[in-house]
Amino acid sequence: xxxxxxxxxxxxxxxxxxxxxxxxxxxxxxxxxxxxxxxxxxxxxxxxxxxxxxxxxxxxxxxxxxxxxxxxxxxxxxxxxxxxxxxxxxxxxxxxxxxxxxxxxxxxxxxxxxxxxxxxxxxxxxxxxxxxxxxxxxxxxxxxxxxxxxxxxxxxxxxxxxxxxxxxxxxxxxxxxxxxxxxxxxxxxxxxxxxxxxxxxxxxxxxxxxxxxxxxxxxxxxxxxxxxxxxxxxxxxxxxxxxxxxxxxxxxxxxxxxxxxxxxxxxxxxxxxxxxxxxxxxxxxxxxxxxxxxxxxxxxxxxxxxxxxxxxxxxxxxxxxxxxxxxxxxxxxxxxxxxxxxxxxxxxxxxxxx
Numbered sequence: 001x002x003x004x005x006x007x008x009x010x011x012x013x014x015x016x017x018x019x020x021x022x023x024x025x026x027x028x029x030x031x032x033x034x035x036x037x038x039x040x041x042x043x044x045x046x047x048x049x050x051x052x053x054x055x056x057x058x059x060x061x062x063x064x065x066x067x068x069x070x071x072x073x074x075x076x077x078x079x080x081x082x083x084x085x086x087x088x089x090x091x092x093x094x095x096x097x098x099x100x101x102x103x104x105x106x107x108x109x110x111x112x113x114x115x116x117x118x119x120x121x122x123x124x125x126x127x128x129x130x131x132x133x134x135x136x137x138x139x140x141x142x143x144x145x146x147x148x149x150x151x152x153x154x155x156x157x158x159x160x161x162x163x164x165x166x167x168x169x170x171x172x173x174x175x176x177x178x179x180x181x182x183x184x185x186x187x188x189x190x191x192x193x194x195x196x197x198x199x200x201x202x203x204x205x206x207x208x209x210x211x212x213x214x215x216x217x218x219x220x221x222x223x224x225x226x227x228x229x230x231x232x233x234x235x236x237x238x239x240x241x242x243x244x245x246x247x248x249x250x251x252x253x254x255x256x257x258x259x260x261x262x263x264x265x266x267x268x269x270x271x272x273x274x275x276x277x278x279x280x281x282x283x284x285x286x287x288x289x290x291x292x293x294x295x296x297x298x299x300x301x302x303x304x305x306x307x308x309x310x311x312x313x314x315x316x317x318x319x320x321x322x323x324x325x326x327x328x329x330x331x332x333x334x335x336x337x338x339x340x341x342x343x344x345x346x347x348x349x350x351x352x353x354x
Contacts (some may be wrong), residue, residue: 005170128220158222
């Protein structure tokens with residue numbers, strides 16, 4: 001039995017992470033607290049930085065030297081890291097950032113929320129770049145997807161983010177601590193000293209004519225490859241489903257309970273859970289919505305993922321949203337009620353918030 005934040009920290013160690021830099025903020029404080037004692041046990045380094053800005057730049061430096069490293073924070077702290085994340089993406093540096101989200105905007109509060117979806121999936125900082133974003137929905141996935149995030153980050157030389165929340169960070173569940181072989185690739189680009197090799201530079205500044213445009217298209221193609229090869233999604237769809245529910249993270253657990261309740265009443269229901277929020281499973285949703293007349297997206301925000309869902313839908317499929325922002329949590333009963341109303345009303349209900 002492990003707490004979500006502890007499982008994530010153990011996943012980082014299993015992935016070969018030996019450097020952590022961070023600054024306290026609720027509700028993610030269990031991660032640095034645990035790693036401050038655990039990392040030295042495996043020969044690692046823990047540094048409590050003076051701010052989130054310092055943390056992300058320490059991560060940049062460790063990554064440039066070839067290390068597997070991470071930081072963690074919550075909404076306001078992640079906001080402070082945006083410039084550093086843009087620098088890392090522009091410099092093609094891997095590294096893991098964990099966001100155990102809290103309600104916002106502003107200081108908000110420490111309750112669970114999914115209000116950082118746009119910040120995570122749209123880059124957040126300046127310029128044309130994206131983060132690799134993975135969204136667990138269990139304590140087991142807090143462990144497993146942390147390992148996966150380090151792997152994808154190194155594979156694409158791009159920062160990755162685990163987007164979770166206070167529910168997943170604080171809850172306890174059984175976890176199988178699988179010990180996969182540590183897959184840290186050779187990093188010939190790393191700054192490890194120029195003895196015996198030509199000096200090299202890691203940078204995001206390109207001042208030559210057309211250089212920056214060329215670099216941006218190079219990054220774009222990398223994100224396109226990520227979309228084609230490493231999109232992760234969970235699918236559970238009845239034959240001839242009448243409605244398709246889409247949700248991510250902790251909220252998807254309530255949706256899965258509602259799906260079970262609906263099926264016990266004889267309703268034909270489909271369920272899709274994006275695991276990678278970027279890359280988003282556009283093709284999967286488009287194909288499934290071809291045969292389904294109605295989609296209900298359920299989120300703990302005002303409908304941020306709903307934008308991506310609507311962009312993905314097959315023409316003619318109607319989209320509805322059940323949204324609970326600011327710490328609101330939709331219950332399985334509430335989700336089931338919305339499903340039943342939508343199916344009963346049929347085409348009388350237009351696309352929109354319900």
